[in-house]
Amino acid sequence: MHKFPPEFLWGTAASAYQTEGNNVNNDWHHYEQIEAKKPENKRKLAGICGQATMQWQNYEQDYDLAQKMGVKIHRLSIEWSRIFPTTDKPDEEALAIYKKQLVSLHQRGIKTMVCLHHFTIPIWVLQKGGFLNREYFLKQFQQYLEVVIPYLADEVDYWLPINEPNIVPSASYLIGMFPPYKKNIFQYLRVYRLMIEMHAAAYHVIKKYDKSAPVGVAFAYMHFQPFNAKNKWQQFLSYLSDKWANRIFFEAVVNGRWSFPLGWGAAAPEIKGTLDFTGLNYYTTLYLKNTGPVPFKKGDVITDMGWVVYPKGIYAILHQLFKITNKPIIVTENGTATTEESFRIDYYKSHLTEIHKAMSEGVPVKGYMAWSLTDNYEWQHAYSKKFGLISVDPISMERTLKKSGWWYKEVIENNGF
Numbered sequence: 001m002h003k004f005p006p007e008f009l010w011g012t013a014a015s016a017y018q019t020e021g022n023n024v025n026n027d028w029h030h031y032e033q034i035e036a037k038k039p040e041n042k043r044k045l046a047g048i049c050g051q052a053t054m055q056w057q058n059y060e061q062d063y064d065l066a067q068k069m070g071v072k073i074h075r076l077s078i079e080w081s082r083i084f085p086t087t088d089k090p091d092e093e094a095l096a097i098y099k100k101q102l103v104s105l106h107q108r109g110i111k112t113m114v115c116l117h118h119f120t121i122p123i124w125v126l127q128k129g130g131f132l133n134r135e136y137f138l139k140q141f142q143q144y145l146e147v148v149i150p151y152l153a154d155e156v157d158y159w160l161p162i163n164e165p166n167i168v169p170s171a172s173y174l175i176g177m178f179p180p181y182k183k184n185i186f187q188y189l190r191v192y193r194l195m196i197e198m199h200a201a202a203y204h205v206i207k208k209y210d211k212s213a214p215v216g217v218a219f220a221y222m223h224f225q226p227f228n229a230k231n232k233w234q235q236f237l238s239y240l241s242d243k244w245a246n247r248i249f250f251e252a253v254v255n256g257r258w259s260f261p262l263g264w265g266a267a268a269p270e271i272k273g274t275l276d277f278t279g280l281n282y283y284t285t286l287y288l289k290n291t292g293p294v295p296f297k298k299g300d301v302i303t304d305m306g307w308v309v310y311p312k313g314i315y316a317i318l319h320q321l322f323k324i325t326n327k328p329i330i331v332t333e334n335g336t337a338t339t340e341e342s343f344r345i346d347y348y349k350s351h352l353t354e355i356h357k358a359m360s361e362g363v364p365v366k367g368y369m370a371w372s373l374t375d376n377y378e379w380q381h382a383y384s385k386k387f388g389l390i391s392v393d394p395i396s397m398e399r400t401l402k403k404s405g406w407w408y409k410e411v412i413e414n415n416g417f
């Protein structure tokens with residue numbers, strides 16, 4: 001049996017846009033309505049977000065089921081465009097609903113982890129150039145931080161300024177997978193740098209109002225490996241990808257340096273030391289061929305996303321992350337898209353086994369968050385991919401704990417499996 005420490009934080013995670021529903025003031029909504037209808041973009045988005053799981057109205061039901069599973073911590077995000085649907089003043093009602101959600105989690109004995117930015121930005125920021133208009137962006141982001149952080153601080157146990165500061169730049173500006181579908185390495189670097197600045201800005205505002213809650217990041221530390229293990233060029237590509245996708249972030253926030261290619265090594269004192277713990281989002285590995293990345297090899301077990309199931313990757317990354325940061329780690333996302341519950345349970349088991357192994361070798365992993373609490377809007381795939389421990393009927397919005405949810409309940413009860 002894999003036994004976890006008594007204080008281990010078993011958790012679940014979700015994000016605002018993917019669940020709340022009717023978020024009509026952000027960039028994704030804009031792209032869904034306008035851009036995705038253009039023939040050249042159409043095939044890139046499987047559908048619109050629409051009312052999602054109507055979590056905004058139904059959060060009590062979701063948190064009841066989280067409580068039923070015995071969940072110790074839940075991660076949610078705040079939608080910037082809900083707080084500021086327009087540029088001038090915050091929506092007090094929206095703020096109050098977020099606060100109510102946090103209170104209702106606490107009333108159920110569930111700790112809270114709040115993410116301040118999970119992919120989306122307000123339309124009015126997009127209209128001014130979005131991520132590419134650094135000065136305007138940071139000014140407006142600061143305004144949002146100064147409103148939301150002091151208002152919610154009493155009910156937040158852990159803060160995550162940014163979800164995947166490396167994925168927004170790569171998915172949206174390097175590989176053209178997310179809107180605005182750009183493939184431009186200079187824009188990738190600009191946006192990556194901006195996301196690090198956003199992280200640090202949030203860290204400082206949090207510390208101004210909340211001295212006690214730890215601040216982390218939900219980082220998609222990508223695991224790369226050569227397609228052919230002995231190929232020297234592919235080994236070099238793996239090394240370079242690790243550096244350019246992952247390590248440059250920690251060079252900045254841990255060591256306070258803009259290392260190449262984000263910069264030429266200049267000091268960034270305002271960024272340095274802005275991490276109390278590291279949140280890791282992990283799903284898969286990427287094989288690198290001479291011609292570029294491929295998601296799986298013939299014979300690999302793959303998920304409904306077409307990603308290889310590769311639990312050893314999380315083991316390697318946990319060791320690596322601890323070496324780089326020397327900070328406690330919380331797995332802030334891990335899970336699989338599948339309609340087969342036994343597949344989902346096996347996925348969780350195999351990854352938790354590797355996490356347990358890393359912990360037994362001294363890596364301080366303090367918690368684990370299953371992605372996701374409920375089935376939800378999976379970005380470009382819309383509702384076709386099922387990541388949830390709970391299913392949601394798209395018409396009645398009725399929630400049902402899946403087999404994996406019952407299994408997770410048992411794991412939490414026994415503090416292991």
Ligand code: BGC
Binds near residue numbers: 018167379
């Ligand atoms: C994101 C989630 C997403 C999940 C599965 C992560 O990169 O943070 O929003 O649903 O991956 O694709």
